[in-house]
Amino acid sequence: MTQPTTTNNEQPDNDQAHWLKLAQVAIAEIPEYKDATVSWMAHTHNAVFSVQNGPQLAVLTLYKQAVDLSRLQSETVWLDAIAEETDLTVGRVIKLLKIHDERNNKIIVGALRDYVDGAPKDARDLTPHNMHAIGRFLAKLHQFSEQYIPPADFNRPRLDYKGLFEEGGVYDPGADLASMLSDSLIDAIEVAMQRIHLAMDSMGTDHNAFGLIHGDLLSKNILFYHNDVRAIDWEYSGWGYYLYDLTPLLWQLKTQTNYDELAAAYWGGYTSQRPLPDEYVQLLDTFIAARHIASIRWLTQNLDHPLVKEHGIDLVQQRAEEIAGFVATNKMQRRTITL
Numbered sequence: 001m002t003q004p005t006t007t008n009n010e011q012p013d014n015d016q017a018h019w020l021k022l023a024q025v026a027i028a029e030i031p032e033y034k035d036a037t038v039s040w041m042a043h044t045h046n047a048v049f050s051v052q053n054g055p056q057l058a059v060l061t062l063y064k065q066a067v068d069l070s071r072l073q074s075e076t077v078w079l080d081a082i083a084e085e086t087d088l089t090v091g092r093v094i095k096l097l098k099i100h101d102e103r104n105n106k107i108i109v110g111a112l113r114d115y116v117d118g119a120p121k122d123a124r125d126l127t128p129h130n131m132h133a134i135g136r137f138l139a140k141l142h143q144f145s146e147q148y149i150p151p152a153d154f155n156r157p158r159l160d161y162k163g164l165f166e167e168g169g170v171y172d173p174g175a176d177l178a179s180m181l182s183d184s185l186i187d188a189i190e191v192a193m194q195r196i197h198l199a200m201d202s203m204g205t206d207h208n209a210f211g212l213i214h215g216d217l218l219s220k221n222i223l224f225y226h227n228d229v230r231a232i233d234w235e236y237s238g239w240g241y242y243l244y245d246l247t248p249l250l251w252q253l254k255t256q257t258n259y260d261e262l263a264a265a266y267w268g269g270y271t272s273q274r275p276l277p278d279e280y281v282q283l284l285d286t287f288i289a290a291r292h293i294a295s296i297r298w299l300t301q302n303l304d305h306p307l308v309k310e311h312g313i314d315l316v317q318q319r320a321e322e323i324a325g326f327v328a329t330n331k332m333q334r335r336t337i338t339l
Contacts, residue, residue, distance in 0.1 A: 016040070018103060019047040023060055026099045026110055027051055033058075033112075045305055050115070057115035058094060067109050070155040072096055075111075075234055077151060078212060086144050088137065089230040091116045118223030118230050123252040126219065128265035134222055134249065135269025137229040138214070142242045143274055145211035159215050159240030160205075161197050164294050170236060173300035180300065180313060181320050188324035189293060195327075196290045199283050203241060213237065213245035219252055243280055246270065247291040250284065254334040285332040292319055292332065 020040065027033045036053040038060065045065065051058040076093040083092050097110040121130065163169040178186050203209045214221075215236035223230040246266065253259050267281060296319045303312040318335065326332045 016043055019043070019062060019064075020049070022099055022101060022108060023047065023049045023062055023110075026062070026097050026108075027060060027112075029097075029099070030095060030112070044307060045302060051112065059091065059113045059115055060097075060110055061113070062099075062108055062110045064108075068155065069096070069109060070153070071157070072109065072111055074150070074153075074155045075237065077154065078148075078156065078237065079234060081148060082141070082144060086140060088140055088144075089116060089225075089228060090234065091232050116223055116225075116230050116232050118225035118228070120220050120223055123219040123249070124256065126253070126262060128261055130224070131262045131265040132269035132272075133227075133229045134217075135246075135266045135271075136273045137231065138217065138245060139270045139273035141214065141231075142211065142245070145213070145242075146207050148212065150212075156212065157215075157236065157238035159213065159236070159238050159244060160210070161193075161200050163238070163240070164290060165193055165196075165297070170238070171294045171297035171301060173297045175300050177297070177300050177316075180316055185317075185320040185324055188327045189296070189320060191327045192289050192293060192323050195286055196293075199286045200241060203243070203283075209243070210241050211239065213240045213242060215240060215245065216248055217245060218248045222249075241287070243276075243283060244287050244290060246284070247288045251288050251291045251295070251332075251334075254288065254332060255336060285326070285330065288332040289323060289326045292323060292326075292334075295319060296323070 020038065023038045027036050027038055033051065033053050036051050036058075039050045039052070040048075041050050041059065042048040047062040047064060049060040049062075051060050072093070073096065076096065079090050079092050082088055082090050091113040094112045094114060097112060099108050099110065100106075101108045126134075157163055157170045159170060164171060166172075181189075214231055214234060215238055216233060217231060221231055221233040223232060250263055250266065253262050256262065263284075267284075270276070296316055299308060299312050299316050299319070302308050305312070308315070322332070322334055
């Protein structure tokens with residue numbers, strides 16, 4: 001996990017100052033953390049802080065939007081099971097928190113998690129060796145998911161066709177995407193979604209194809225620690241196709257000249273641990289297109305996001321054009337490295 005980008009000694013803007021105060025109050029209410037120091041790590045759609053408690057580090061996330069507490073509780077259960085029953089390292093939840101935001105008169109939910117040692121690599125710096133190791137990590141996660149039996153009240157989002165693309169899903173933009181794009185681009189997205197739907201239906205939802213996945217395994221969420229690969233940021237972890245779980249990272253790598261070599265190493269690492277039918281490799285670009293459409297919906301949902309608002313509409317247009325290219329060629333290509 002990256003080190004704090006804003007510390008208590010810097011001068012944050014008024015919104016940052018407000019969220020930092022909330023974080024300090026939340027941590028102070030935990031007796032064993034009453035003397036801990038809270039520092040900024042990230043300030044995007046959530047407020048994320050480093051918590052130094054003596055020699056121990058933890059990470060506090062305050063959710064700026066309303067979250068379903070039962071989903072966070074289920075995330076806690078899921079990560080505990082991974083940590084206790086596999087050799088995979090994940091950032092377990094130490095404590096879920098609630099704090100009253102007096103300025104806005106609402107309850108803020110937070111999660112204090114273990115700090116995970118390690119550092120991410122920029123997607124452009126990943127090597128075939130790295131990709132092979134990441135593939136093995138993901139295969140081990142999916143092997144565990146295949147046999148994991150969650151409790152009856154388990155509540156995690158769905159990243160299947162309905163969860164990705166229909167109203168009320170994880171990436172529901174809550175806005176009229178059609179007003180941002182031409183009719184031809186909207187038609188291309190619809191055609192791509194039909195292909196995705198057919199591919200998902202062909203795989204079915206048996207335990208060997210569908211289960212609990214990370215859901216957002218981008219390079220920033222992959223940490224390297226000595227010879228170990230670790231994963232953080234399980235916010236989007238939920239029920240989905242195992243093949244889809246390979247696509248966030250492949251989606252990032254699509255702009256690179258050595259994509260084929262990196263993708264082959266990723267696939268080789270994964271299948272060395274968890275073999276897949278040969279025909280699944282032919283479906284990868286279709287599932288990468290699914291991730292691409294999900295990214296379009298996320299952008300539309302977050303046009304006021306600090307990292308998006310300057311170029312958000314242009315990115316939506318660009319990505320829709322890339323989907324049109326997929327419809328024409330059945331290959332997913334990307335032009336530039338973008339958010």
